[in-house]
Amino acid sequence: MASNISTDLIRGHTDTIILNVLQQGDSYGYQIYKTIIALSGNQYELKEATLYTAFRRLEKEGYIASYWGDETQGGRRKYYRITETGVERYRKNKQDWHFAKNVLNQLIEGGIQNEENKPGS
Amino acid sequence: MASNISTDLIRGHTDTIILNVLQQGDSYGYQIYKTIIALSGNQYELKEATLYTAFRRLEKEGYIASYWGDETQGGRRKYYRITETGVERYRKNKQDWHFAKNVLNQLIEGGIQNEENKPGS
DNA sequence: ACATATTACTTTGTCTGTCAATGTAATTTA
DNA sequence: TAAATTACATTGACAGACAAAGTAATATGT
Secondary structure, eight states: OOOOOOHHHHTTOHHHHHHHHHHTSOEEHHHHHHHHHHHTTSSOOOOHHHHHHHHHHHHHTTSEEEEEOOOSSSSOOEEEEEOHHHHHHHHHHHHHHHHHHHHHHHHHSSSOOOOOOOOOO | OOOOOOHHHHTTOHHHHHHHHHHTSOEEHHHHHHHHHHHTTSSOOOOHHHHHHHHHHHHHTTSEEEEEOOOSSSSOOEEEEEOHHHHHHHHHHHHHHHHHHHHHHHHHSSSOOOOOOOOOO
């Protein structure tokens, strides 16, 4: 893990990242933790404490829902599922990110940029 | 000012943005404030309080230096100049941003991205 | 068999950057 | 001459990220 990435550069994207993972199927905390590391190509680790904080936040806001897995041995894995409003939220966040990315390019690079502006979505 | 951009999406880029402005010539607080709004195409306003906080931070760390303009009427404009380490810092920050941007794309968009990976500089 | 590592979830407290609110004072415009 | 703009500054609050520490189960190594 090179981890060049300062926490402030990711700040604000945590929720979007989690929602993206959950959009591809239900998952539980530790697995999501591993998935994010893998997705980043081992470049970024979203810390566990941050993750679990985000789960609370997202659930409270109704973007995800949780249920315990039926592991039959102890109260093991807590699974998360993305809700409909969660999917909407993800789409919105993704748009915002594309928008912000373009503005940031303008602000960080010197003058006027060519145009690498295709929100895709 | 549509200001779609949440503060958390910019967080961590403030210093880089300021250094970028100062790289194109000395300037003073209020002008930098206006320049950033213009540079963003009126899409983003870096708040004054944030700016002045950043000036302190950057000066303390030796990335910028300040001097009073010779307005001869009152202690008017405080100009800022980017230092050599400031220029280096800017370059580093820009690289970090390109790197983080690519990782973020991976984390926010679903699967594996094509490749829009040319750090430029 | 026993220690260690890994899986899995949780809480508490701290730090940092951003910004609202507020203030001062000079200059410019209506 | 009142109001707006320019220009700089401080204070206090808030939110997100995370280090640290902990609990408890299962798996692995020796």
